[in-house]
Amino acid sequence: MSMDKHSKKASAAGLLVALGIIYGDIGTSPLYTMQAIIGNERITPDLVYGAVSCIFWTLSLQTSLKYVILILRADNNGEGGILALYTLIRKNARWLIVPAIIGASTLLADGIITPPMSVSSAIEGLRIIYPEIDTMPIVIGIITLLFIIQIFGTMLVGRAFGPVMTVWFLMLLVLGLAQIVDHPEILKALNPYYGFKLLVTQPQGFWLLGAVFLCTTGAEALYSDLGHCGIGNIRTSWIFVKSCLVINYFGQGAWLAVHAGELLDGRKPFYEIMPGWWLLAGISIATMAAVIASQALISGSFTLISEAIRLNLWPKVRLIYPSNQKGQLYVPSLNWLLWAGCIGIVLYFQESTRMEAAYGLAITLTMIMTTILFSYYLFVSKVNKIVVFLFFLVYLAIEMSFLAANLLKFSHGGWVTLLLALAIAAVMGLWLKANSIKLRLTEFVDLKRHISSLKELSNDISIPKYATHLIFMSNAVKEDEIESKIIYSIFQKRPKRADIFWFVHVETTNEPYTMDYHVNVLAPDDVIKVTFRLGFRIEQRINLFLRKVVEDMVINNEVDVTSRYESLNRQSIMGDFRFVVLERFLSVENDLPWFEEFVMKFYFGIKSVTNSEAKWFGLDNSSVKIEKVPLVIRHGKNIRMHRVYDN
Incomplete structure (x- = not known):
């Protein structure tokens, strides 16, 4: 607008x-x-x-x-x-x-x-x-x-x-x-x-x-x-x-x-x-x-x-x-x-x-x-x-x-x-x-390097399916990048198999009423990144906005959103959508300068009583998984331990 x-x-x-x-x-x-x-x-x-x-x-x-x-x-x-x-x-x-x-x-x-x-x-x-x-x-x-x-x-x-x-x-x-x-x-x-x-x-x-x-x-x-x-x-x-x-x-x-x-x-x-x-x-x-x-x-x-x-x-x-x-x-x-x-x-x-x-x-x-x-x-x-x-x-x-x-x-x-x-x-x-501390320590990786792994995971029927459409909220500005924590969450924390992996980034513009989006299809029907450009006066209702994006993509034959379960697929029923929001917490594995420790404790203290990321993005609670990930700012000093053997 x-x-x-x-x-x-x-x-x-x-x-x-x-x-x-x-x-x-x-x-x-x-x-x-x-x-x-x-x-x-x-x-x-x-x-x-x-x-x-x-x-x-x-x-x-x-x-x-x-x-x-x-x-x-x-x-x-x-x-x-x-x-x-x-x-x-x-x-x-x-x-x-x-x-x-x-x-x-x-x-x-x-x-x-x-x-x-x-x-x-x-x-x-x-x-x-x-x-x-x-x-x-x-x-x-x-x-x-x-x-x-x-x-x-x-x-x-x-x-x-x-x-x-x-x-x-x-x-x-x-x-x-x-x-x-x-x-x-x-x-x-x-x-x-x-x-x-x-x-x-x-x-x-x-x-x-x-x-x-x-x-x-x-x-x-x-x-x-x-x-x-x-x-x-x-x-x-x-x-x-x-x-x-x-x-x-x-x-x-x-x-x-x-x-x-x-x-x-x-x-x-x-x-x-x-x-x-x-x-x-x-x-x-x-x-x-x-x-x-x-x-x-x-x-x-x-x-x-x-x-x-x-x-x-x-x-x-x-x-x-x-x-x-x-x-x-x-x-x-x-x-x-x-x-x-x-x-x-x-x-x-x-x-x-x-x-x-x-x-x-x-x-x-x-x-x-x-x-x-x-x-x-x-x-x-x-x-x-x-x-x-x-x-x-x-x-x-x-x-x-x-x-x-x-x-x-x-x-x-x-x-x-x-x-x-x-x-x-x-x-x-x-x-x-x-x-600024948080941004400095967030590690981003090239999403293209993980496309083949994501495709393999998507087709691995030995792993229970987590969702038909799995959507991760991301802070990565570049369209082909993603946080390393998201990759860790998909493959290691508990493998999350999905038919299509969506990555959504929201950029707030200097103009008050912008409502634009850009879609980057990295692998058709497998890996898609959507970037929303929203004005600073626009209420962030990502649930609603993403639904509109998916509808437009279906009309343009860019994506197939029907369920991949055989019985549901025959009836052309749309697959389920599930959001994952990573919320950071201050890791105990830190050895911080006193000022940075104070700043981060203050930050997480205030965050605990204000809106969650899911609420801020306007996501429906029934389809959101909040995942806590540690913010490791600096690992503790090298720990020297001595093993004691039985006589």
């Missing part, structure tokens, strides 16, 4: 889904950004004008120019995200896996703090009406409900959320305009001079960048969710979204400018610009928008994990495709891990103001890694080298400034997200290392 040809065009339905899925995180930042910037400081005109100016130029340079205009071009057949970007350039430089792992793990860690942060900020508005209310149980309930509805797929969620987000952005627009009309002088903040003045001349001004950064944290999720909506829908809807966001920030600035000389004292500028009669409705809409903010990160996390599996960076966990819609994906194990992480964050921080202190540090690292990868993408795309260098320099300077300011958050809770990111990066790094 090729990329949807309309993904570069906008459509009414696509725009609605884009509003519902993509802009939640960035769209709810007005709930907390201005409050985080002002903090406990006395409100001054310089602080207000500088803050609004910084927000406007951050949204323009970081979100609009870097992500919406430039980075969305780097799509892998319609798929986005940092790992899709890495896939486009990995052939040119393998070392880029390092920034890819750092970026992916920090983005996933950010996905654990975004739902608690957004939902808490919205729900805490209730304290204006009910000062004594305990918001924590409400926040936990809402987050739990959000993770339960993931099972139904993002298309259902997107359709339901789209209209809500449209109302949310229109509310931002109206609230902001009402304040700007009362205090139009705030529009002076469009001049970047005010932002520059705040950062350079205001005491401690530079460190406010950590809070300013909160206005653009959702930009990376916007790129990750590209596959769910398409570039045309994102670019078109962003014009509306940015206008609403900017006007609301200017409106909050106008309200703050009128209250110069005061302290915020726990007040939220976002709710202060609401008329009292609208407050309850406003809080309800804000809460729904906050739930949707979490959705953007969750959808992006599912996409990220599916790509990480394909790149051998994550265990082969179960993936579910809830609909035939392009880009729809649900990862049960990740869904509940994220849920547990979110609940832990709520219980640890309790208040959104404490979460603000931790929020943004991890995602700054993701953005820096995206800048490194995208700069390399431009470099190999034959873009003018001066342009590439300027892009790299300008954005590295901007993002390193944000990082420096955000590092202040480390001791205030930022360490929590960095610790989560470190744990995720460790799993990715160890999984990649284990796969």
Whole structure:
């Protein structure tokens, strides 16, 4: 299946889904950004004008120019995200896996703090009406409900959320305009001079960048969710979204400018610009928008994990495709891990103001890694080298400034997200290392050398028949090669006689929706190797796919699949098919360096609790034989034993 040809065009339905899925995180930042910037400081005109100016130029340079205009071009057949970007350039430089792992793990860690942060900020508005209310149980309930509805797929969620987000952005627009009309002088903040003045001349001004950064944290999720909506829908809807966001920030600035000389004292500028009669409705809409903010990160996390599996960076966990819609994906194990992480964050921080202190540090690292990868993408795309260098320099300077300011958050809770990111990066790094060790030690043999032996075995009636069609899953990329362990399994472990030996290899392509196969008939009606080339978004249902291949071959008279048992053959009954999947285990005959031993123990430990190879390939359990084979990495040292004879 090729990329949807309309993904570069906008459509009414696509725009609605884009509003519902993509802009939640960035769209709810007005709930907390201005409050985080002002903090406990006395409100001054310089602080207000500088803050609004910084927000406007951050949204323009970081979100609009870097992500919406430039980075969305780097799509892998319609798929986005940092790992899709890495896939486009990995052939040119393998070392880029390092920034890819750092970026992916920090983005996933950010996905654990975004739902608690957004939902808490919205729900805490209730304290204006009910000062004594305990918001924590409400926040936990809402987050739990959000993770339960993931099972139904993002298309259902997107359709339901789209209209809500449209109302949310229109509310931002109206609230902001009402304040700007009362205090139009705030529009002076469009001049970047005010932002520059705040950062350079205001005491401690530079460190406010950590809070300013909160206005653009959702930009990376916007790129990750590209596959769910398409570039045309994102670019078109962003014009509306940015206008609403900017006007609301200017409106909050106008309200703050009128209250110069005061302290915020726990007040939220976002709710202060609401008329009292609208407050309850406003809080309800804000809460729904906050739930949707979490959705953007969750959808992006599912996409990220599916790509990480394909790149051998994550265990082969179960993936579910809830609909035939392009880009729809649900990862049960990740869904509940994220849920547990979110609940832990709520219980640890309790208040959104404490979460603000931790929020943004991890995602700054993701953005820096995206800048490194995208700069390399431009470099190999034959873009003018001066342009590439300027892009790299300008954005590295901007993002390193944000990082420096955000590092202040480390001791205030930022360490929590960095610790989560470190744990995720460790799993990715160890999984990649284990796969490289395994591949290095897998021995392949020439299949052609064994054809005569396989034919002899097939005709040897002294050995009981194991199956009519015996199918081995193989990792050998070359069409005339096979693992030596498979040959050992056929001839030595327990001789497996079959009428036809099939060897099946699955290659996962960089494109999302490829569905090709190639057949290599090494010996007619005896030895056949089938290679499937499947896109990284295609569910691997090898049982079903192989049946289709066999049907096509029968129609073309390339193979005879009727049973070779005389009584069944006369009735033209099809022979049985049996799969053999070799699962490796760590042999006791190893003398490993301590690090490699740790890596392999970790690998097999995780493998024991995730999907088996048979489940990953979508094989029917009734026709599968799982065979355990030792992975001998290095034989023990020469053993010297002395025989004792009887006197």
